[in-house]
Amino acid sequence: MGGLGKIIRWFFLLTLFVAVSVQAEEARLKLSSPAFKHAGKIPSVYSCDGSDTSPPLAIADVPKKAKSLALVMDDPDAPAGTWVHWVLWNIEPATKQIVQGRVPHGAEQGVNSWRRKSYGGPCPPSGQHRYYFRLYALSERLDLPSNSTRLELDRAMRGKILAQAELLGVFAHR
Known part of the structure; x- marks a missing residue:
């Protein structure tokens, strides 16, 4: 391979490396909760069996280019199809935690499947569900x-998602 071919190959490899590095940096977003582990049981206080307040959430490694965050909580195991429990958007990207029972200052709260602008905790009709x-x-x-639904949020986010993170909790009535 001639000198130009080597330069082109190295340029291609360098471009690929930079693209993968940027993707890896953008994909580090993390979501966790001090109240339950990933794939762990959601405590009943955050459900209809308890005070039905939103759990505390911790956010880490938000991409530097992010201008806002959005959060959705849903239950894909609901008998009538995915049930939306919470819809939030325009959360400041500097947000490190969402306090139990609170909506971050300045964030917008959309309409859930109960047609309420609030958090609705786990309340499965039977068995254990994933949230x-x-x-x-x-x-x-x-x-x-402000009365937007999860579907409208999904449409508005198309082409704007830099990274996403997921936290799974499970719940069954006592």
Whole structure:
């Protein structure tokens, strides 16, 4: 291979390395909770068996380019299809925690499957269900009406997601 061919090959490899490095940096977003471990049992205080307040959440490694965060909690095991428990957007990217029972200052709260603008905790009709908390780092703030649903949020986020993280909790009535 001639000198130009080697330069092109090295340039291609360098470009690929930089692209993979940027993706790895952007994909580090983390979501956890001090109240339960990933795939662990959600304590009843955060359910309809308890005070039905949102659990505390910890956010880490938000991409530097993020202009906002969005959070969705849903139950894919609901009998009628995925049940949306919580919808939040325009969370400040500097947010490190979401305090138990609170919406981060400045964040917008959308409409859940109960048609309420609030957190609705786990309340499965039978058996154990999975509850996914999904956090999205976005390239811009979203201009959505305050009565927006998860579907409308999903549409607004298209092409703007820099990274996402997931926290899974399980719950069954006592």
